[in-house]
Amino acid sequence: MTAKATTSATWEQDVLQAEGPVLVDFWAEWCGPCRMVSPVLDEIQSEHPDKITILKLNVDENPDLAMQYRITSIPAMKVFQGGEVKTTIIGAKPKFALEQDLAEFIG
Amino acid sequence: MKGALVRQVIIIGSGPAGYTAAIYAARAKLNPLVVASSVEAGGELMNTTDVENFPGFPEGIQGPDLMTKMQEQAERFGAEVLYDDAVELDIEGPVKRVKLGSGKVEEADALIFATGSAPRKIGIEGESRLSGRGVSYCATCDGFFFRERVIAVVGGGDSAMEEATFLTKFASKVYIIHRRDELRASKIMQERAFKNEKIEFVWNSEVVDILGDDAVTGVVLRNTVDGSTSELALDGVFVAIGNDPRVHLVHGKLDLTPEGTVWVDGRSSRTSVPGVFAAGDVIDPTYRQAVTAAGSGTVAALDVEHYLAARGEAGEPDVRGDQIENLAGADATV
Numbered sequence: 001m002t003a004k005a006t007t008s009a010t011w012e013q014d015v016l017q018a019e020g021p022v023l024v025d026f027w028a029e030w031c032g033p034c035r036m037v038s039p040v041l042d043e044i045q046s047e048h049p050d051k052i053t054i055l056k057l058n059v060d061e062n063p064d065l066a067m068q069y070r071i072t073s074i075p076a077m078k079v080f081q082g083g084e085v086k087t088t089i090i091g092a093k094p095k096f097a098l099e100q101d102l103a104e105f106i107g
Numbered sequence: 108m109k110g111a112l113v114r115q116v117i118i119i120g121s122g123p124a125g126y127t128a129a130i131y132a133a134r135a136k137l138n139p140l141v142v143a144s145s146v147e148a149g150g151e152l153m154n155t156t157d158v159e160n161f162p163g164f165p166e167g168i169q170g171p172d173l174m175t176k177m178q179e180q181a182e183r184f185g186a187e188v189l190y191d192d193a194v195e196l197d198i199e200g201p202v203k204r205v206k207l208g209s210g211k212v213e214e215a216d217a218l219i220f221a222t223g224s225a226p227r228k229i230g231i232e233g234e235s236r237l238s239g240r241g242v243s244y245c246a247t248c249d250g251f252f253f254r255e256r257v258i259a260v261v262g263g264g265d266s267a268m269e270e271a272t273f274l275t276k277f278a279s280k281v282y283i284i285h286r287r288d289e290l291r292a293s294k295i296m297q298e299r300a301f302k303n304e305k306i307e308f309v310w311n312s313e314v315v316d317i318l319g320d321d322a323v324t325g326v327v328l329r330n331t332v333d334g335s336t337s338e339l340a341l342d343g344v345f346v347a348i349g350n351d352p353r354v355h356l357v358h359g360k361l362d363l364t365p366e367g368t369v370w371v372d373g374r375s376s377r378t379s380v381p382g383v384f385a386a387g388d389v390i391d392p393t394y395r396q397a398v399t400a401a402g403s404g405t406v407a408a409l410d411v412e413h414y415l416a417a418r419g420e421a422g423e424p425d426v427r428g429d430q431i432e433n434l435a436g437a438d439a440t441v
Contacts (some may be wrong), residue, residue, distance in 0.1 A: 072253070
């Protein structure tokens, strides 16, 4: 199970109204570090399918959400729970570092 | 048998220098391992868009695509690429050891150090706290998010002018904050910036603080002539004050130059330690181009080949070498 995509149109349902924690990866085609972090997020998703939902949001196609959440650098990962941002991670990191940052959700 | 194999060469770094060294070393059947970094694999070009000056691509090529191609070319000849970080080196003896972030230790007869350079930081508190929250070192990566915003570029060289000019595509206003009253940048880049209506110069000023709780709101400037301080309201700060060679792994192990780069012997890639070679931006305080880095990677691979051949002739016991040749010979493509 790899991470799925989300968009402005499905945001409310996918992210804000989701029951468990949802990690949204704000990314773009032109972002080199995003290419590095993407497969790592896929791995984390497949290892913890019941604990967290990981979704990818393309900032080129959904600039409104990038603006709304004041994204200024990507990759940016935000964990939502109950419609609120619980954790923000900025920049590509090795898997073990991401797992540490997400410990309260996947630990 | 494969478990006991010691490699002939480990290459640390996966920019143009590292991958070009890997292509040559793999073709020479040196069984190279590329320690590519866990998050920065591909090096600086991963953060660029159009690369228009790499020979062979008349239409230009995207930086990340160029690096993917270099990696594929190295792998085609048998180079192994590892997405991990070198965290410690043991390079004094005849066997070079590289400790990885995973805790594993890799060994080889020779080492090519090609870690490149990293953007220089101003070195003030707000800078690291707000990094990724309005403080950026890469206009092409982050400029997109500053549409109709007011931002500043810190620096006075070519890269500062280039970033500022690029950022006017998005921002409503771009200040260039520079410590002196004249620029180090080349004439053509200066003129381009002077002519741009969205760019305004803030001369004789250095950034002493970056303001904001969870996003940049402004900077505190100190006038370098009269010492007065002032505040400038901003949504973003792009730092372009130069690059520093990434030498933290070899401090106290390899000789460095006064510029802080790894010292190499003349036009060769030989460092102060036998069997350790260096290539790319980490030895180059001057040119720092993808093409010069690639050329430098070639030099390093050829120097390694020569070093290993000379060592073999000196009659050193090198049983492992035979094993490797047999292994590599099995799927030779050249």
